[in-house]
Amino acid sequence: MTCEELRDEYELFALGLSEGAERRELESHLERRCPVCTPGVAAAMHTVAALALLAEPQPLPARLRKRLMAALGVDSPSWFSWPMLIPAALALAGLLLWVQARAGWQAAERALASSRAQVEQQAKELGQLRPVLAFLNQPGTKLVNFGAGPTGSILVNAREGVLLMASNLPALPAGRTYQMWLIPKGGAPQSAGLFQAAANGTALHARPGLVPAETSAVAISVEPEAGSTAPTTTPILVAPVTGF
Amino acid sequence: MLFLILSAILGPAESRRLIERLRARDAAALGELYDCYGAVVYAIILRIARDRATAEDLTQEVFLRVWNRIPTFDAERGSLSTWLLTIARHSAIDFLRSRGGKQERLNVSIDAMERPLAGGNAETELQTAGDAKRVRAAMDRLEPKHRQLLELAYFDGLSQSEMAEKLELPLGTVKTWVRSALRQLRENLQQPSGVNA
Numbered sequence A: 001m002t003c004e005e006l007r008d009e010y011e012l013f014a015l016g017l018s019e020g021a022e023r024r025e026l027e028s029h030l031e032r033r034c035p036v037c038t039p040g041v042a043a044a045m046h047t048v049a050a051l052a053l054l055a056e057p058q059p060l061p062a063r064l065r066k067r068l069m070a071a072l073g074v075d076s077p078s079w080f081s082w083p084m085l086i087p088a089a090l091a092l093a094g095l096l097l098w099v100q101a102r103a104g105w106q107a108a109e110r111a112l113a114s115s116r117a118q119v120e121q122q123a124k125e126l127g128q129l130r131p132v133l134a135f136l137n138q139p140g141t142k143l144v145n146f147g148a149g150p151t152g153s154i155l156v157n158a159r160e161g162v163l164l165m166a167s168n169l170p171a172l173p174a175g176r177t178y179q180m181w182l183i184p185k186g187g188a189p190q191s192a193g194l195f196q197a198a199a200n201g202t203a204l205h206a207r208p209g210l211v212p213a214e215t216s217a218v219a220i221s222v223e224p225e226a227g228s229t230a231p232t233t234t235p236i237l238v239a240p241v242t243g244f
Numbered sequence B: 001m002l003f004l005i006l007s008a009i010l011g012p013a014e015s016r017r018l019i020e021r022l023r024a025r026d027a028a029a030l031g032e033l034y035d036c037y038g039a040v041v042y043a044i045i046l047r048i049a050r051d052r053a054t055a056e057d058l059t060q061e062v063f064l065r066v067w068n069r070i071p072t073f074d075a076e077r078g079s080l081s082t083w084l085l086t087i088a089r090h091s092a093i094d095f096l097r098s099r100g101g102k103q104e105r106l107n108v109s110i111d112a113m114e115r116p117l118a119g120g121n122a123e124t125e126l127q128t129a130g131d132a133k134r135v136r137a138a139m140d141r142l143e144p145k146h147r148q149l150l151e152l153a154y155f156d157g158l159s160q161s162e163m164a165e166k167l168e169l170p171l172g173t174v175k176t177w178v179r180s181a182l183r184q185l186r187e188n189l190q191q192p193s194g195v196n197a
């Protein structure tokens, strides 16, 4: 279809009403960064976003700003430490995996965000999550989600380290272990430690310490029990990490 | 009175600086973004989700999402407020649909929709007070049945078939009306506003 024929589709797309062949066609124009449709849809999204202004203005609860800033860890950056992180991360991983199993990553992300939202309110129950959230909110922490086969997420912070939370890991034969690797751009993989998955296929693995700036991916491979100096099998996961 | 508070002006230069600071993980910048758009985000979420506690949670979530995703946002290429309000609407509608037991989500690839796009006047930030008048005036000039459809789509996240079912109209009619409503809205918004300040 031509851009001209798609013109009326822009606002429908921005509203989420575009469907069928037209939608696929427009998506393909957007994918190839069509110089007509891309700015057209951008302008349509701007128009549609402006409809938000039709909502009756509401008094904004004052506590909400405080909660937001607290969730960013602005008020107390010092809770973060690796020894505290491990049990906390286990709890968070459990939460994420539970949500993920139910409703996919978007919901997981929401659960993560809303646990952050509850941090202040329910400091008691969620207190143990604070270190993970603090890690997540450290300046420069990058969250990379991965799916297909093993699913989960990797948190990378250049100064603090790498945290892996995964589910759906295959059970390993006796005498084998999982090994995590940091892969530098154009260089040899560096071991980032050995770990085992729980019986339900979940795992949590932390590699504290500076992360080399040239690291471009985090990988997991299956290795002999004592670990390897370089991967000896094709990694079951290679997650690109950038911008940490 | 509230509208005066809402009417923070975010010009292109301010917007760019704010984005740079967000990318540099300056938490105070998120506070400033919140001061500009928090009330609009909260209002639209509350209108969609119709529950104050939920609206508070989702509002916080939306700002944290912006905070976490700002590295993917290209300051040269889109409006922060458009992006923010798109995310806000999606979060609230997603909540509504998941609560209604509907597995299917908005008929959009959320990731694609939340990716800022280049062009047009789209990099202009929405000015909450001025633009609200303009949008309301543009909506007021639509035929009521057309306006109703846009509101059902925008605030209730209904698909065209769902609107047809709800309003007991043939699907073809809904599709025609939605298209002309959107075309009319676009034209109304492009016209110099007939609203007196």
Ligand SMILES: [Zn+2]
Pocket: A002, A003, A006, A029, A034, A035, A036, A037, A038
């Ligand atoms: Zn095109």
